[in-house]
Amino acid sequence: MPVQVSTNEPEQVVRRREWFVFLFLTFVVAPATAVAIVGSYGLAVWIFQMVAGPPTG
Template sequence: MQAGQPGKRRELILFLFITVVLFPLLSVLIVGGYGFAVWIYQMIAGPPGPPVQ
């Protein structure tokens, strides 16, 4: 076994963790958080559209 192998294996595991777990989870949380913020804003300010006269 070469001296660089443990570092490469750890790097591969970290890369797979980031691409398979971390980024999808972050994207779901960001999109869900934005949707929740818009929902709360519309509860306070009302739905979008022309003003009611």
């Protein structure tokens, strides 16, 4: 079932808002999420190595 949004906003305003949301997600949220994931993994490895010791070769 398609969702209909009944607004009185002109289509140009809606398109501009959609572009803003797209650019915000692309250039702010996605990179921030990637940095947070990689940083969390690095922190987890660092803490693990403090407890278990460095890797042996």
